[in-house]
Amino acid sequence: MSGLMSISEVNRMPYEQFISIFGNVVEHCSLCAAAVWCQRPFSDVSQLHEAMSTFLDQQPLAGKEGVLRLHPDLAGKLAQSRGLTSDSAKEQTSAGLFDMTEKERQTMNNLNQEYKEKYGFPFVICARENKKEAILKGLETRLKNNSEEEALTGVAEVKKICRLRLLDIVDPSSSTKSAL
Numbered sequence: 001m002s003g004l005m006s007i008s009e010v011n012r013m014p015y016e017q018f019i020s021i022f023g024n025v026v027e028h029c030s031l032c033a034a035a036v037w038c039q040r041p042f043s044d045v046s047q048l049h050e051a052m053s054t055f056l057d058q059q060p061l062a063g064k065e066g067v068l069r070l071h072p073d074l075a076g077k078l079a080q081s082r083g084l085t086s087d088s089a090k091e092q093t094s095a096g097l098f099d100m101t102e103k104e105r106q107t108m109n110n111l112n113q114e115y116k117e118k119y120g121f122p123f124v125i126c127a128r129e130n131k132k133e134a135i136l137k138g139l140e141t142r143l144k145n146n147s148e149e150e151a152l153t154g155v156a157e158v159k160k161i162c163r164l165r166l167l168d169i170v171d172p173s174s175s176t177k178s179a180l
């Protein structure tokens with residue numbers, strides 16, 4: 001028993017339950033789950049992820065920037081005051097962000113601040129796929145992009161975060177297509 005749910009269970013959910021379970025796979029953006037519910041049945045978790053990714057891609061630039069604004073800063077004030085969602089706290093821990101020297105934290109905060117002032121939304125990166133060194137490097141590199149490139153790069157990272165969060169909930173080997 002993996003403790004994960006099967007895609008058939010997901011497909012049977014009324015929308016209230018679907019939103020309560022998948023409402024934070026895109027941070028603080030339950031609209032994403034609410035929007036794709038009517039596309040059930042999903043054949044597997046990849047198809048559910050595809051549906052959410054397509055919904056994100058369909059948003060105008062202002063909507064994409066809005067989705068990024070729903071994300072907490074990495075190693076920021078919310079992390080310091082333990083105000084993160086449990087998903088985000090777990091991700092930031094895995095990247096080693098609760099394990100930084102004061103100097104590293106200061107550098108990250110300064111770069112995050114510079115980034116927000118330049119683009120008007122926060123720097124978003126999939127923390128489970130990066131360690132603190134790669135995140136600091138990513139901040140420096142991405143500060144060279146233009147605003148539209150950064151909104152698209154940020155949304156690509158949101159999709160990676162979403163995929164890993166979905167895999168924490170749904171068994172990836174479950175499928176509605178019968179095995180041969």
Ligand SMILES: NC(=O)N[C@H]1NC(=O)NC1=O
Binds near residue numbers: 071072
């Ligand atoms: N700002 C930012 O990237 N936040 C996030 N990234 C991630 O993996 N979890 C988050 O909360």
